[in-house]
Amino acid sequence: MTPQLQQAIKLLQLSSLDLQTEIQQAIENNPMLEIDDTHQEQENPADNDQAQPGENPDMEYTQYLDQSPAEIELGMSWQRGNINRSQASSDLPTDFPDASRSLKDHLQWQLDISSFSPEDHIIASAIIDSLDEYGYLTVDINDLHRDLTSGLLKKEDQDVTVDEVMAVLHMVQHLDPPGIGAIDLQDCLRLQLEQLSTADNERTALAYEIVCHHFDALSQKNYNEIAHRLNLEPITIHESVELIRALNPRPGTSVIREPTEYVVPDVIVQKIGGKWHVFLNNDISPQLSVNQHYASLIRRADDSRDNQFLKNNLQEARWFIKxxxxxxxxxxxxxxxxxxxxxxxxxxxxxxxxxxxxxxxADAVDMHESTISRVTTQKYMHTPRGVFEFKYFFSSHVGTADGGECSSTAIRAMIKKLVGDEDMKKPLSDNKIAQMLEQKGIKVARRTVAKYREGLLIPPSNERRLRA
Structure with missing residues (x-):
């Protein structure tokens, strides 16, 4: 494979943001390349059988494209749990620290603006330094006390008891996020329940009782046993269990945020005059041209080093533009x-x-499937319904009663709509949803409905009834 074809394949696989970086680097490294500011806006491609920017790919290009490596995998995104709080501390200012800071930075910032005494500030800082990424205390309180009295506090000629260290720990546990500084999962859930609003006092109080005194049965999901112990109906226990499930078992991760990832669409879809048209987003792929001034300096018969440099850059510029x-x-x-x-x-x-x-x-554009896979990865389309990756529009099919086909994406949307419109007191079972889809001419098995429902993060009907 020639370097030129390798470059063509690389450009085809790049996302819009990576392409912008690649173009900028090419312009900086090659004096023959420049942005053509005089180039007029591209014509509407929907009005033409062929796109306007340049020549059609030749057969060699397409063959090499089909032989190039598999597509680049997309990165995973963090999923963060959180807990809604109806009240924020009035003592904290509104100019919160940069979201990119770590959990310890976030806690230290709160500590620095709080009214801790100098001695308590030292203890609190040591506690914060002893937290893991999830917000749990990783050292025994007695070991922490020993380290403090033989280290930092000894230098300050101060002495504290274990009870005083414990008191400061309780103060740290009231910092944001709720549940921070816990010694284990039970302690973490307890701390979060303590800070919840009392608007639903009975439900919260029962959840607190379950976490504090029936955690063994809760861990084993033995809700009937809890109901028996407390002489309550199982439905009442389930309501409080749902509240417990909404808590965050890893409160520290709610502070650690991934940098915002921006998506820039590669193409724009618009409806003009009753017809749909597709346009390239020229902002991410400016029209490039050869710098005529430098090109004019090339002398055909000159084999000097400078002249050869210009020739090589001219050839590379033409290949990049192509x-x-x-x-x-x-x-x-x-x-x-x-x-x-x-x-x-x-x-x-x-x-x-x-x-x-x-x-x-692939059949429609006469290219290989692997080529289409590369073209549709990390490429985005702006439509009146939102911005979607090209791959979003691909889905498998399910047969219909009239011999036709229905997209799995469409079936998921139907399931979502059916559940959204259901009677909250009588939620639809997977069997019932399958029957309702069959009435629409779409025959799917109950297990398929369950699979699609789970993919939509919709709980089963018995849990939806409990939540109602």
Missing amino acids: SLSNRNETLLKVANIIMERQQEFLEHGEEFMKPLVLRDI
Whole structure:
């Protein structure tokens, strides 16, 4: 594979943000490349059979593209648990620290603006330093006391008791986030319940009772045993258990935030004059051209080092422009096919999504499936219904009663709508949902409904009834 074709494949796989970086680096490294500010805005590609930016990819380019490595995997995102609080401390200022700070930074910031005595401040700092990433205290309080009295507090010529260290720990446990400074899971849940609003006092009080005195049965999900011990109806126990489940077992992770990831659409879909059209987002892929001033300095018969440098850069600039043009054209081809196949989704929403697989697009644009996979990874489409990754529009199919096909995405949307419209006192079972879908001509098994429901993070009907 030639370096030029490797470059073409690389550009095809890049996300919009990575492409911008690549273009900027190419311009900085190659004096022959420049942004063509005089280039007029690209014509509407929907009005043309071929995209405008440049030449069609030749057969060699397509063959090499199909042989390139598999697509780059997308990174995972953190999922953070949290707990809603109806009241915030009036003692804390509104200018909270940078979200990118660590848990210990967040706690130390609160400590620095609180009214701790100098001695308590030292103890609290030591406690904060002894927390793990989840917010749990990792040392025994007696060991912490010994380290303090033989170290920091000894230098300050101060002496404290274990009870005084414990008192400061209790103060730290009232910092944000709730549950911080706990010694174990039971302690963590107890601390969070203590800080909950008393608006639902009976439910909260029962949850507190369960955590403090029946944690063994709670851990084993033996709710009937708890109901028997407390002489209460199981439904009452379940209501408080649901409150406990809403707590965060790892409170420290609610502070650790991943840097915001921005998505810039590669193409824009608009409805103009009653027809849907696809446009390239020219902001991420500016029109490049060869710097004519430097090109004019090249002398054909000159083999000097400077002249050879200019020749090499001219060739690289032309290849880069061609590769970028081919990338844009391929993107437009794929986006146009997706738009044509999914017009009903654009018009009416998820329930009208059509089945679509990589081979459908590959056959339509005469490319290999692996090429389409690379084109649709980390590429985004801006539509009136939101911004979606190209891959969002692909889904498997389920047969319908009339011999047709229905997209699995559409079925998920139908399930979500059926559950959203159900009687909260009589939630729909998976069997009932399957029957209702069959009435619409879509035959799916109960286990398939359960799989889709779980994928939508919708609990089973018995839990939905309890929550109602």
